[in-house]
Amino acid sequence: MSNTFGTLFRLTSFGESHGAAVGGIVDGCPSRIPLDEAMVQRQLNRRRPGQSAVTTPRQEADRVRLLSGWSEGVTLGTPIGFSIENTDLRPGDYREALGAPRPSHADYTYRVKYGVAAASGGGRASARETAARVVGGAIAEAFLGPRYGIAITAWTSRVGGAEAPDLLATGFTRDDVDATPVRCPDAKAAEAMVREIEAARADGDSIGGVVTCVCRHVPAGWGEPVFDKASALLAHAMLSLPACKGVEIGSGFGAAAMRGSAHNDAFVRRPDGSLGTGTNRSGGVQGGITNGEPIWFRVAFKPTATIAKPQASVDYEGRDISVASKGRHDPCVVPRAVPVVEAMTALVLADLALLSEVHAARLL
């Protein structure tokens, strides 16, 4: 199942970073959903490298082509195949990895697992595979938005020592997020983040960070106990991302220091008569099932492993060497991870939506 994600709304992806193309198949998307290539391209453009001074100068047109499953602007209910040709190939940039494993990269583990020399550019471990996730997520959003009104918004909440204030209650859009090069809608924090990235780049180094994501208007009742809790699927989705080191939902690790009386979200009656909670430390999920409050969670990313600064390491023969990358890499993956986090979130929610339709039908 390694290259398939989801139970009913499923993305299967393919593609090495420097092969002919990356792409995938979305299976399970309902029929009669408005969809065209422009809708998908828009989100894909947000992941593209070379967008700003703080990202890699590698240029990829990243044109998505939807090969099936839609006709005349709507989905058919059949699988949606898609591909994105790889155009800016420079395998030479990556040849250095063949003789020695890059520290904290996947060269060594892929070689152990597959018995093949690390393919140029890290092969399947490259962040390039996330392009297929973004396409899948855009299709998922084409379903989630019109049908449920769900809005998923992620942003950079931390880069190195620069941290944004709590923005959960703030109303902002993806356009607001995109207004700063680091994708942090708080202008002041964004400036500090840019400085962190520029300083790291100047040192031939890289820097880590955190993405926060909030999902509004998710109906109550989604999530499949016990093993496929909404929170568990989101955690699975996030930790499947390159460079991700942790995830916390709602109160997260902060909950470890709290007492129940301070942590519990008391129920309140909403104006429409339905039940809500006055606080949202649960992060919108209780017992693994959504409760109608916004879902929110934070995702930690490590600093990019490939850096220009020389590092002492050993080669495959165990000889001491110095490793220094000449490739084109982002000093901080976090700004470009923002649309990828949104995409994986959309895939999880679309899957839970379909599973929930089953339950809803049962209750008629």
Add this chain to the structure above:
Amino acid sequence: MSNTFGTLFRLTSFGESHGAAVGGIVDGCPSRIPLDEAMVQRQLNRRRPGQSAVTTPRQEADRVRLLSGWSEGVTLGTPIGFSIENTDLRPGDYREALGAPRPSHADYTYRVKYGVAAASGGGRASARETAARVVGGAIAEAFLGPRYGIAITAWTSRVGGAEAPDLLATGFTRDDVDATPVRCPDAKAAEAMVREIEAARADGDSIGGVVTCVCRHVPAGWGEPVFDKASALLAHAMLSLPACKGVEIGSGFGAAAMRGSAHNDAFVRRPDGSLGTGTNRSGGVQGGITNGEPIWFRVAFKPTATIAKPQASVDYEGRDISVASKGRHDPCVVPRAVPVVEAMTALVLADLALLSEVHAARLL
């Protein structure tokens, strides 16, 4: 798939907290593995309530019965069915939940999802379902231990404000862990944790905490890119646990503040000629695949939602009420979560082991 976990080594579980029994089926366990009920019972006993002054006084004999899949002390390769009868039923303790949802519990979401009044005792959302996980994990360990020499050890590393020092490099056993009532092998930290729990209990309150887990002797090459990375499956497993709010592997959220040159794990040559890493911020997983170093991760648990202290909330009709539980609940789930974290880890590793056998075979 909600009640099944795993691809090749699979646990499917059943059972409400106050129904006739909890149990499950382990499918995919290799044949000819030494197994008997005593091996499983030993780990199940560690999860049992009523073990110490800091846990719930609810008494459950929790006798597991292995109904199939083994004969004369070894597994047959066929599914292993098992059941644990529920014996200490007091549905009355939970009746209060029928009229109003307990804050931060699953009463409300289960009712929305399934359209049934919250079954007595929280039904499937009760921590009682974790007994089946522990049985599954014990069977997984019966496979992982003899075949690969894998040792999984978890402990309580934090309760409220009491935190244990970094114990990763320390050699200790499950017996050492069990030597303190909170399952923290550092005696001084354990005392502080006990005080946190006793103070919370005295206030009719509860307290959160963190479990740290380390897996030694896991071979390099396990984990299925891209969506079923070892780290992603562990995150899925942990967030599927009741009360879990976050997970971080290796450097975790700390990585967000670090630079690549400080975070990267340089390769070194081990005495046996193989490659290792001098540090282990990767947490034993690189590119989603194990690298032969110890896997380690931390799991955050919120304070128990059900507390004796009265809380202001509303009932299903939206009327203001005061909620105060009379049930028997742990003021802190963390000590009893330790064997459950180990069990889920074992299930993940057993699944990755079998998937890895496929790969290993390919390389012959």
Add this chain to the structure above:
Amino acid sequence: MSNTFGTLFRLTSFGESHGAAVGGIVDGCPSRIPLDEAMVQRQLNRRRPGQSAVTTPRQEADRVRLLSGWSEGVTLGTPIGFSIENTDLRPGDYREALGAPRPSHADYTYRVKYGVAAASGGGRASARETAARVVGGAIAEAFLGPRYGIAITAWTSRVGGAEAPDLLATGFTRDDVDATPVRCPDAKAAEAMVREIEAARADGDSIGGVVTCVCRHVPAGWGEPVFDKASALLAHAMLSLPACKGVEIGSGFGAAAMRGSAHNDAFVRRPDGSLGTGTNRSGGVQGGITNGEPIWFRVAFKPTATIAKPQASVDYEGRDISVASKGRHDPCVVPRAVPVVEAMTALVLADLALLSEVHAARLL
């Protein structure tokens, strides 16, 4: 996945023929479906050995116990665990299989696959495992009947040379089917079938046969193109049964000799204005999707492999031997296969129903 059947409505089963118990878990059954043990026991009784002169004299009380997932006469939406204790154990009957593989039985292949001596009584290959299927099917019918009005009826349509006339258009019930010891509602054919079985038994031999099954009131639109066509899932289900050698839907192998103009089912307008077909060579499935006409198919069963008559064979060392069973076996599995065919059909339809609810929801 070997011991799990289904995608959303799933049966996972366990149990060797002569171990402690057989049983399973039904996961995915909707909540609020009327269910109790008596409903399940009724169908299980139809599978029980020792019911008539033409079946094995082995006696099994076969009492099913539903361990979870229901309360006060309705399902909870949570997994339904169940077990059936094995009571009439005579392992000695089967010991003969340890030194030599019984011809056309699974002794040899299980030994090759699992590396264990054939467990007493054939272990998991015994028809005893079908008891769990019947329980799963009865639960599926509890859902399919009230919700959709679906009626599944199977009968013995052939035993050896005795074949029933075409009964598809005949209105008869399960009671009519059960009225004859061979479960053929045509009295005259039933008599000929009994004679076939008695003659085989008298010779220490066994005899094959065919079960025909019809499903009425299945809504149009069920079935998942392209790989999980309704017909494909039914074929999978049937060929997973012990002793099954073939399946054909609608015109089946007869279609090979026909022309399109004679085979095609022309559409007609039904009295209620909907479309139907005047003939039903499609067997109720077109392009893998149900069309609202009755689904019908035929299932071929080989003669029981274990016979009293001595057969020349070789043992595991390759030495010539004569094999003759002293165990208690049905000379013809077909009459008892009837409720098992119904059960697997119900499991397939319940799964397709839930998958279809997803589609139906999409079209609102």
Add this chain to the structure above:
Amino acid sequence: MSNTFGTLFRLTSFGESHGAAVGGIVDGCPSRIPLDEAMVQRQLNRRRPGQSAVTTPRQEADRVRLLSGWSEGVTLGTPIGFSIENTDLRPGDYREALGAPRPSHADYTYRVKYGVAAASGGGRASARETAARVVGGAIAEAFLGPRYGIAITAWTSRVGGAEAPDLLATGFTRDDVDATPVRCPDAKAAEAMVREIEAARADGDSIGGVVTCVCRHVPAGWGEPVFDKASALLAHAMLSLPACKGVEIGSGFGAAAMRGSAHNDAFVRRPDGSLGTGTNRSGGVQGGITNGEPIWFRVAFKPTATIAKPQASVDYEGRDISVASKGRHDPCVVPRAVPVVEAMTALVLADLALLSEVHAARLL
């Protein structure tokens, strides 16, 4: 799961008959397997329309492009994406289906299920989707051939009233099969089959048939009890093919008329000391597990539903109409179904092979 086939060796396919492309992803193929586009193209060419006088004159270049998962002539262990552009589009040929459902075609059921007007050319129900199966099967064979020496050969054994003699014991190759336009290696039977097809075509009609398939050198021990028996997976695979109406393995429906003493396959000692069976009515599978004998089975196909001959039917409004196709269709699908049957067989065996590697590893 509808567009994914397999557990470990998995094909996910996409593509409408008259959209931009058909294609798919093979996930789970081992690394370091020799593979290039020519190997795949060779088998794909055998499925191509327009090959002989007895097939449709529709011309498709059907050039496969392998987009990922291989490099320098070997597989990488990563998913293999592929696409085949659709080039000979004539949507107008199919427009007639929009107002009325073609009898015994999938127009009506797709419309009920997906709520979209039947896409031009039958959309996903078209036999064109089988091109992706053939690519998947060719990749599976690239694995099965070199590693296990498995040879899969299918041929046309019946067309209408023309039936080939029993050819199981005959040694012939795919070249021999391809030597006749109907893919029957028996020259005399092939002539009769051609006459059946020509006669049907002359009448504006179509004709059904049977494909027989044999798999040699499959190791003993493959197949996953109880629900994923080798025979069950093959049946699933075959009934998932367009126009398939039945499958029988080994003795098949003939077993229904036999006695056990005549049906059982006695064991014999092979020259190499291993056990075999003197006869092979089991079809190479016992208890759902391969026994090392050739696997053989027969697959029934109905006559093509779309015929030129006018048929009385009704349109979607229930009005009487006469339907007569002007599209380009094979009067008999069977000759072109031969490589598709081989492909699905290869996919099943590759999946069982990988599952079996797990078991084999267990027994070391």
